[in-house]
Amino acid sequence: MKVSSKGEYALRALILLGNHPGKVIGIQEIAEKTLVSIHYLEQLLLQLKKLGYVTSKRGAKGGYILQMNAETINIGEVIRQLEGPLSPMGCASxxxxxxxxxxxxxxxxxxxxxxxxxxxxxxxxxxxEDLLQNRVTKLEGDASVAIKRDA
Known part of the structure; x- marks a missing residue:
């Protein structure tokens, strides 16, 4: 499995919007802060909107806003919806x-x-939410990756 720029840039946009809950952010600002061209970003945000992750607001103060709660946005689901299967080879998919x-x-x-x-x-x-709170970490002395959440 290889995450293309499509998946990475979509996650960058979701992170930016997630860091500003309830705030409408213009596409120009999203492009500047994520280092993604406006043209490509428009396509990605349209897909994210169709998938229900974001919504848009028109007008002079228009832009995009996270539609779902960050705690309910599953990164595996986002990647599968944008990139396809997670398997590195078709025989294992x-x-x-x-x-x-x-x-x-x-x-x-x-x-x-x-x-x-x-x-x-x-x-x-x-x-x-795990990404926004920097909870993805490698365990000390272990080759595993863990999500550290408070109990």
Missing amino acids: ITKYEPCALEEGCQLKPLWTLVRDTIAYVLERTTL
């Missing part, structure tokens, strides 16, 4: 499985499945 002539007895498929499951594990457990 759950949602877009692609058969391979070498699949039977393949010694690589378990690796691709583990990679898919690990990516899904992290992304599905991460919300926009």
